[in-house]
Amino acid sequence: MNPTETPQPWWRVRMMWLVVMGPALVVVASFVTLALAVHGADPPLPPDTASHAHALTPAQLARNHAATPADDH
Template sequence: MADIQSPSTAPRAWWRERMMWLVVGGPATVVLASFVTLGVALKHPDPVIETQQRLSADSAADGPQSAALAPAIAARNHAATGGPASGK
């Protein structure tokens, strides 16, 4: 029996397979987009914002605005250090 291959079953080149482009194209697009994002981030960095008033947990008694922020500062310090939030 002779080995007969019809044109529809003949192997095709890898770049002519649609499934290959679906498998490789998605991740390649993500890698390309990450390099574009890196380029934009390096070319246009965010400016550093300087604040007039820097608050700490000890300065909570300085005024009404800082007293209002004391619970948020204590919670932030607790989340950052894992220590007690009340300082007791």
């Protein structure tokens, strides 16, 4: 930079936008992911849903176990 040149305002520097937009996009994407997780949660499947497909039974049990609240026993 020449000493005779006047510096640009911060919003005109392209490198600043490159540095700021990366983290800003990650924050926006995390809020979108949170909204999808909260509003799009799947309900537990009934036990007889996978009775015709025995290969899906372990996955169904794990999914239902993760979706049910813990007992206080």
